[in-house]
Amino acid sequence: MNCDKTEKISEMIDGELSPEETEELSQHIENCALCESARNDFLFFREQIKSLAEVSPSSVRQNTEQGLWKRFFKKRLEISFPVPVFALSLVIISVLGLWAWSVSRKDSPGKSVTEKQIQKNNSSDSQNIAETSLARFDGGGRAEIYTVKNQSVDGSAKQPGGVK
Amino acid sequence: MGLNHQEIAAIFNENYTGLCRFLESLLGKTGEAQEIAQDCFLRLCRAGYEEIPTAEIRFWLFRVARNLALDELRKEQTRFKFRDLTAKIFSAKISSPEEKLELSQMQKEIRDLLKFLPEYQRSTLLLREQEEMSYREIALVLNVSEAKVKVDIFRARSSLRDEWQKRQKK
Numbered sequence: 001m002n003c004d005k006t007e008k009i010s011e012m013i014d015g016e017l018s019p020e021e022t023e024e025l026s027q028h029i030e031n032c033a034l035c036e037s038a039r040n041d042f043l044f045f046r047e048q049i050k051s052l053a054e055v056s057p058s059s060v061r062q063n064t065e066q067g068l069w070k071r072f073f074k075k076r077l078e079i080s081f082p083v084p085v086f087a088l089s090l091v092i093i094s095v096l097g098l099w100a101w102s103v104s105r106k107d108s109p110g111k112s113v114t115e116k117q118i119q120k121n122n123s124s125d126s127q128n129i130a131e132t133s134l135a136r137f138d139g140g141g142r143a144e145i146y147t148v149k150n151q152s153v154d155g156s157a158k159q160p161g162g163v164k
Numbered sequence: 165m166g167l168n169h170q171e172i173a174a175i176f177n178e179n180y181t182g183l184c185r186f187l188e189s190l191l192g193k194t195g196e197a198q199e200i201a202q203d204c205f206l207r208l209c210r211a212g213y214e215e216i217p218t219a220e221i222r223f224w225l226f227r228v229a230r231n232l233a234l235d236e237l238r239k240e241q242t243r244f245k246f247r248d249l250t251a252k253i254f255s256a257k258i259s260s261p262e263e264k265l266e267l268s269q270m271q272k273e274i275r276d277l278l279k280f281l282p283e284y285q286r287s288t289l290l291l292r293e294q295e296e297m298s299y300r301e302i303a304l305v306l307n308v309s310e311a312k313v314k315v316d317i318f319r320a321r322s323s324l325r326d327e328w329q330k331r332q333k334k
Contacts, residue, residue, distance in 0.1 A: 045274075
């Protein structure tokens with residue numbers, strides 16, 4: 001059972017009332033057994049709650065220093081790249097790499113694709129060079145420049161000068 | 165402007181013990197309190213000290229601590245259900261390390277009484293009694309109005325009182 005001013009007592013012990021209100025309530029408490037009992041009980045529970053969980057500073061320090069760094073790096077790993085995702089990524093990359101390698105092996109047993117292309121280019125280029133020679137010396141030592149029609153072996157037009 | 169190493173260490177020294185104390189009383193056990201308190205500081209590192217005004221860092225820490233404790237309490241409810249079910253099936257007593265923690269009789273009773281309160285009343289009362297925060301500061305931490313803080317504290321105290329008297333009569 002409470003008095004109608006009991007709620008104000010809760011505010012008073014928390015220092016949330018003005019000085020005038022505090023003074024007025026203090027005088028009321030002197031004449032009200034219910035409010036006096038409530039104030040005493042509220043202060044009792046305050047002391048008991050404060051005494052709970054008295055954490056020893058040395059144990060806190062020790063646990064913290066060991067715990068904080070461990071948790072910091074663990075958390076960073078978990079956030080940046082969870083282990084199962086990492087393992088799965090490795091597996092996928094390995095499988096893709098093996099597949100790509102096996103495909104490239106199927107296309108050109110013996111010579112690589114690049115080597116074949118270079119050989120083909122070289123044979124057509126030597127043909128071009130012979131046809132596009134720009135300077136010839138005729139009998140009197142005069143240099144005559146002949147513009148030669150640039151035709152490749154297969155008849156398609158190519159740039160003069162060729163390759164190599 | 166960011167905080168330097170000394171300022172960060174100062175924040176830690178000022179608040180860590182209080183956080184642990186608050187969490188232990190809120191959770192009713194010691195096991196997870198320090199882990200959650202450490203989590204709060206890790207989150208502060210990630211959030212960036214520059215983002216939070218220096219004067220509000222303390223309230224930010226307690227707010228995060230309370231939210232993490234709520235998550236832990238929800239998980240615990242699930243664990244307890246599973247634990248009870250398992251105990252029934254296997255007819256074995258499963259005890260937690262927290263049950264083995266020795267406390268004085270009075271402290272045990274107070275912890276029991278606190279558990280009896282709804283979580284929001286418990287949080288409010290603990291911030292007031294242990295951390296000596298004003299109603300305005302508690303309202304900042306819990307993201308509620310001062311009027312609600314005032315009412316919750318009064319109701320928490322009244323409930324503790326009523327329950328205490330009931331147990332004394334038994």
